[in-house]
Amino acid sequence: MSHYSIIHDVTLELRRQIFAGLQATPDVDFQINNMNQDIVLDPPPDAATGSPMLSIFLYHIEPDQHLRNQPYLTPSPESLRYPPFPLQLHYLITPLDSEQEQNQLLLGRIIQLFHDNPLLTSINGVPLDNSFGGSSAEIRIMMETLSLEELSRIWYALNSVYQLSITYIVRVVTIDSLRPESAAHRITELQAVVGSKGKTG
Numbered sequence: 001m002s003h004y005s006i007i008h009d010v011t012l013e014l015r016r017q018i019f020a021g022l023q024a025t026p027d028v029d030f031q032i033n034n035m036n037q038d039i040v041l042d043p044p045p046d047a048a049t050g051s052p053m054l055s056i057f058l059y060h061i062e063p064d065q066h067l068r069n070q071p072y073l074t075p076s077p078e079s080l081r082y083p084p085f086p087l088q089l090h091y092l093i094t095p096l097d098s099e100q101e102q103n104q105l106l107l108g109r110i111i112q113l114f115h116d117n118p119l120l121t122s123i124n125g126v127p128l129d130n131s132f133g134g135s136s137a138e139i140r141i142m143m144e145t146l147s148l149e150e151l152s153r154i155w156y157a158l159n160s161v162y163q164l165s166i167t168y169i170v171r172v173v174t175i176d177s178l179r180p181e182s183a184a185h186r187i188t189e190l191q192a193v194v195g196s197k198g199k200t201g
Contacts, residue, residue: 003175012123030053039053041056041057043059044094044158044160053096054095058089061090063086087175088170091167091170093167100164111166119141120140120170121138
């Protein structure tokens with residue numbers, strides 16, 4: 001079941017995967033040794049406390065329109081369940097090193113990581129379920145195509161000057177309803193009434 005904490009859980013899983021991917025990069029030391037301190041979830045302008053190397057900021061959440069109006073689910077032939085709410089999560093990933101060369105290496109490795117591993121099939125080692133049949137048991141990570149103007153608007157909203165960054169969409173993240181299951185009222189018998197035209201004579 002997709003708990004309401006799934007947004008938070010997906011964000012932490014992205015951080016875990018990025019940290020593991022950077023740690024496993026051969027012949028390169030990105031100076032990222034403490035996951036929680038070096039990779040922060042704050043917006044980049046607020047990430048100056050300490051010396052973080054990377055910001056993963058969830059900047060926008062929206063409904064997934066392709067799955068927004070799902071029919072009721074049927075966990076059993078006798079019951080119906082209200083469908084889950086499907087979401088897309090938008091992340092701004094910003095390297096924070098003072099050296100631009102290092103920032104470009106960080107972004108290149110992250111792009112490579114999610115190019116090779118575009119699916120989340122588990123969170124913190126626990127496999128995803130299928131949300132009572134409402135979606136597939138996987139979440140896709142896709143690089144978002146934004147123009148420089150669109151990116152600049154994000155930075156303007158953050159009240160900060162533009163920095164080199166990339167954005168990703170994570171979809172479909174579903175939150176299951178807590179509404180109780182209801183009885184399914186199925187048609188068990190179909191009767192047809194065939195009429196005939198009256199005869200005159």
